[in-house]
Amino acid sequence: MHLPTPPDLALPAVSTLPDCADYHLTLAPYLPDLNSLSTTLLSHLTSLDLPGLRNLYATTNPALSALGFSLALMPVFFVVSEANKNYSQVDRVWSILPTVYHAHYAVWAHLNHLPTQRMNTLLAFSFLWSARLTFNYWRKGGYEVGSEDYRWNIIKDKIGTVGLVVLNILFISSVQSILLWAITTPAYLLLLTARHDPTTENLSDILAPFVLLTLLALETLADNQMSSYQAAKRNYQRTAKPTASPYTRAQLDRGFCTTGLWRYSRHPNFACEQAIWLTIYAWGCLATGTWWNWTGVGALGYLGVFAGSTPLTEWVSGGKYPEYRVYQRRVGRFVPKLFGKGWDEAEMEKMGKKK
Template identity: 60%
Template sequence: MAMPLIRTFRDCATYSKTFAPYLPQLTAFPRDILASIPNLGALQQVYTSTNPIISGLAFSIALFPVFFGMSEVTGNYSQVDRVWGVLPTLYHIHYALWARLAGVPTQKVNAVLLFSLCWTTRLTFNYWRRGGYQAGSEDYRWKLIRDRIGRPAFLALNVVFTSSLQSVLLWSVTNPTYILLLTSRLSPALTPVDMAFTGMLLSLVGMTWLADQQQWDYHAAKHSYQETARVPSGWTRAQMERGFNTTGLWRYSRHPNFASEQSIWLTLYAWGCYSSGTLYNWTGFGVLSYLLIFAGSTPITEGTSSGKYPQYKVYQERVGRFIPKLFGKGWDEAEMEKRGNEVVAEAEGKGSGGKKQKAG
């Protein structure tokens, strides 16, 4: 039996009823697939008779040797990063396809798939625009980590996380969609609340588009300024020489794109909780792991920026990392344009003075 027997909405979010009983299928599924390859009808039967969350997990695990092998052969450890914006949508396509073949209502899953396709389009476009698919391109953060911990430790990291757990992570953030699939059997139609969640997800995708475009516009203007020494229209010389963007959404959040990205998966999780009538459930482990990835990687990015740009430390003090600061002095563009270097010197002086006083 591919799907659990559920009688209430809360049953849809119960780990012991909806996930644990199907774990044995994890080992049987690859074997059955290989045995059925010559026969399309048999393949479909294996596919629909396997719980969809388990077959999704099996696929994420099957990618381990692919990512590891490619990273070790090419020396490029950004293999998972390259498909970061694609894999979650593949899992959503999988849920939508499975539901159709199994005769399960698809309205809610279709709504998730709509937002997910928009999300993938945005990430894929930005990755391509930055030249991410060029041969040899690698996320600089992996290079920094490799340099810090050394090759042997980094090999271990690649085995247990970079090429493995990251793949499972991208499956796990889509787990709330499985709950939505289950609740569809009890309530097939999209409710106004379901449509509101869909609208929120699409709005957050739009916010990531806006933040990325503002960042792209700034760096395009900065590149032009560096080549011609002429300040592009709509910008000031101080903004160009500062080296990092402080306009638009970036005036209120140091990483508005990351904030929107995390909010997307929190919203999907909240949707699953609402549909199942639970305040929290086991699918939260996926989104929590996703948030921890950002919590761990963002300081590496900021460490590089603070080392390159003198005013970045002031920016860190006045602007929230993800969420805008509600108290204290925010970013003042006019002030920083008049006395940017002076403000930086004051901040650095306070920092060094505080350390001396503490040490004494």
């Protein structure tokens, strides 16, 4: 079935590229339609009206339908997490949902015969990002039955069961779901700029994918370095010998990785992850010719999640490993320190021998 170019009601009327990033033009006018969208969707679903569903999808503003989907997931996350008392439900789809949203924008553009080169490029990268993150999560046992992020258990000990239920309502199952929609909204801007001017592709469309792939490669390298260290540490704890290990006995006794990228950043994988979504946001800025725009809320929220969770992770590490406090003083949390004394492996090994 051939669909026409989307009607004016589906996409905002913009006259300039900066208009494509104007919240009051591109998103705010559609928010009141959320209620009617849900009612219409329910009507088509109950009557099994597949052609109607397809037409509704293709003629609804894509940012609005994506937001509606994120809102619909909130009660699902809440019910499942409370039913099995496992608060890692959003964590389990963290590596999948952003790609689902990117795929949504690409499919919507294809259905409505809009230029899709930017959408296709972003989606291809997003698939790579999801595959890497999903594999890493699976490798750590995140999908095992009964597995749960230890941080939620620590928080539960601090605020109690009732407090955790309230936190689940206000943040875990709600804000995090919306955040996974928000970080993908730059794709909406890329879609709008392509519709406004199909010839707007420029240097940023080459530079942004290159930077994204570089960051993904560095993130993968950091995770592999950590995985290699943890495997060597487990073997050392089992045999009491650093057999066939690239790490010294002192490094294995220390208990945490301080080699490779981890020598310059305490969380190089987290740093790359945050930089990926900042780059996608910057791509939207460059495409629209704006210095900042409303889609930055998603990127800032993403940074906020890391800013809130990383200190808890480091608090646990500081309690387990005596030398971690020195590591914190010498090495930057995300970005390498440019001034002051950095990590000195030889010095730390001498300190360890004096104990």
